[in-house]
Amino acid sequence: MLSLTEIYESYQDHAGSVTFPSSPENLYGSIVYFLDYPGKRIRPVLCLMGNELFDKIHPNAYVAAYAMELFHNFTLVHDDIMDHSAIRRGRPTLHVKYGQDTAILAGDMLLIHAYLQLNKITQEYRTQIINIFSEMACQVCEGQQMDIEFEDRAIESVSYAEYLKMITLKTSVLLGAAAKIGAIIGSASAKQQEDIYEFGKNIGIAFQIQDDFLDAFGNTLKMGKQAGSDILENKKTALLLKAFELANSSQKNQLKEAMNTAGESKVQAVIAVYKELKVDLWADWAIHHYTEIAFNSLDRIEIPIHKKEKLTELANSLLVRQS
Amino acid sequence: MLSLTEIYESYQDHAGSVTFPSSPENLYGSIVYFLDYPGKRIRPVLCLMGNELFDKIHPNAYVAAYAMELFHNFTLVHDDIMDHSAIRRGRPTLHVKYGQDTAILAGDMLLIHAYLQLNKITQEYRTQIINIFSEMACQVCEGQQMDIEFEDRAIESVSYAEYLKMITLKTSVLLGAAAKIGAIIGSASAKQQEDIYEFGKNIGIAFQIQDDFLDAFGNTLKMGKQAGSDILENKKTALLLKAFELANSSQKNQLKEAMNTAGESKVQAVIAVYKELKVDLWADWAIHHYTEIAFNSLDRIEIPIHKKEKLTELANSLLVRQS
Structure with missing residues (x-):
């Protein structure tokens, strides 16, 4: 191999x-x-x-x-x-x-x-x-x-x-x-094809949510791009959409007001609501959730475990969690 | 059939x-x-x-x-x-x-x-x-x-x-x-495939040159679009490019001067040079030339002639010459 x-x-x-x-x-x-x-x-x-x-x-x-x-x-x-x-x-x-x-x-x-x-x-x-x-x-x-x-x-x-x-x-x-x-x-058998497909797809979903998460909560240096750039652009990320789902009307107004501003204070204001709503914890959960679905799919494929190590390695290299 | x-x-x-x-x-x-x-x-x-x-x-x-x-x-x-x-x-x-x-x-x-x-x-x-x-x-x-x-x-x-x-x-x-x-x-055999390909391709070339020809010399009513629209847009048609190839320096200047004007007089000025250079006759020849190559290719396919009638009919419906 x-x-x-x-x-x-x-x-x-x-x-x-x-x-x-x-x-x-x-x-x-x-x-x-x-x-x-x-x-x-x-x-x-x-x-x-x-x-x-x-x-x-x-x-x-x-x-x-x-x-x-x-x-x-x-x-x-x-x-x-x-x-x-x-x-x-x-x-x-x-x-x-x-x-x-x-x-x-x-x-x-x-x-x-x-x-x-x-x-x-x-x-x-x-x-x-x-x-x-x-x-x-x-x-x-x-x-x-x-x-x-x-x-x-x-x-x-x-x-x-x-x-x-x-x-x-x-x-x-x-x-x-x-x-x-x-x-x-x-x-591979039809069942194995389906399992490996689910592995790839769910790693992809986890990676995408992680991307949104890191933009708001990641370390700028590690990411190589400005933290909060999605927030500055009012980008409809997993975090922002989930926040609107969880928010009460006062928090929704806070978010909408912040979205009409600009600069570092905008980023801080949106992140404050995210934290209040525990959107950061939710995102961390979601990333783990889809990663788990992915690895469960991989586990279902009945082949020696050492053959799966590289796929695990690749997935882990993509999903570098901050916690 | x-x-x-x-x-x-x-x-x-x-x-x-x-x-x-x-x-x-x-x-x-x-x-x-x-x-x-x-x-x-x-x-x-x-x-x-x-x-x-x-x-x-x-x-x-x-x-x-x-x-x-x-x-x-x-x-x-x-x-x-x-x-x-x-x-x-x-x-x-x-x-x-x-x-x-x-x-x-x-x-x-x-x-x-x-x-x-x-x-x-x-x-x-x-x-x-x-x-x-x-x-x-x-x-x-x-x-x-x-x-x-x-x-x-x-x-x-x-x-x-x-x-x-x-x-x-x-x-x-x-x-x-x-x-x-x-x-x-x-x-079909490889040779027959090649012949029918050449038929289609050359009908296509003839049709395209005809399109350029009719824009300058066609009957507006029959065409359903304004005659001379290519000339008005200075479009690089077969006619214009061939005209520049055939023109002497004085005729080139005439064309270039006309291309800087607009309206019906522009169309007339360009067409005058086309006629002087016999570009209309050349285009008519070119349309016939590629049509002939197409039909020669069709002729080479050794099948009963009545089987080819529809292709001839289609080609003729595309190549409605004014003459």
Whole structure:
């Protein structure tokens, strides 16, 4: 069995061996620019680990892993346009560097290339994989649509349940599908496929809530971004939506008043209500809750426990709790 | 064998039987809105006719035909954003009606759903079809990238040869691929597949040049749009690029001066140079030239001539020459 680092490196070797045409220069140049960034490659690594859980890593798993990464980048490129994001991973976003038109096309091409990769997989399980992938892809688009619609809705009209559905679709099903597709290539049973999918999906949900939690309560230095930036932007996070669910009318007014202000005092005012409502403790509970669902799913897979260590290691590296 | 109308109607029956989920309402609503327009459905009809050339229409061909239509609509939705088009087929474009974010996502979903359809095709030829489709899809994106880059380039820096490459990629390879994919499902030989592809592609090129020709020299009433609109917009058409290739320096100056003016006198001034350079005759020749290449390709396919009548009928309905 390979170590986590070895899996990462073997994936990078595979991804590095894939080339794109050179013309039109801006279109393919923008794709290479965007794919070439430092990162953990969580989705392809999860796909390879889902495969290695059941078998030695199969060449098809590298192909599928690369398709997952291409798909992930497709969503990032198009999401950055919709979110008007100027910076990603410390560099200009694709649409800022190459213009919106090229960014739309580059995203489209990344999606097409993901399918070109999937079409290389052995026929035996290709049909199933392309269906799972496409269903997941639709869900991710649905989640993004929900997210952009949340922006325009009044805070009290969005429930935490809707938020949970949105992040599940937008970010978590991709982690579930990546692990599941790896498992399919490893000839996992239908039950095992479902369990590994639930593992990936729930780790994703826990990670997303943690992201919201750390923005309000995390250590700025560790996070590498300003604490409270979600609060400053009135972003509809798990914390804010749960706070509105728990708040009485006076606390709701406090939150709404704070949301109309700015600066450090705004952050402090919102956090004060969060603490009063124990939203911090709730978030900590929720992170543990989804992590537990994930690990229970992993436990259900009847294979020697040492084979699961790397998935545990990966999950723990994502879920670095402050407590 | 079915008549052209029967093929069209059988396709519409198939397409009408496909449904989309209802939520998120705006996302799927926008897709249904965009797909539900009156039109000739040239690409799916071509796919079915490519199939019927070699066999009775196979259920797989309807699935592939629908994928072609979904793909075509994906390109229209994203192109309309890039081209800032407000109206298509007499109705507001998707991004005007539903906003740009939803339009990006709706386009993405149409592409994903095209693949979901292709993944239903019998395994026997599915791998080949998905590869041909994906290669075509990349070419279409490349063509669109070339087109948007042409916009920003000086008129004299774009050659007619580049324009020809651009329209071939952006619009014609889809017609070629639609017919070819139908033929593959009809168990056509590799040579026959190539011939039907060349038929579709070259009809597409002829149609595109005709489109440019009619804008300058066509009858406004018959066309349903204002004659000379390309000239008024200084659009880099086959005619304008060929004119610059044929013009001496004095004629180039005449064209450039005219391009800086507006209104009916601008149209007349540009058309005067076109006539001086016999660009109208050249365009008529070019349309005939590509039509001939198309029909020669069709002729090479050794099947009874009556089986080809519908393809001839379709091509003639597209290429309604004024002369």
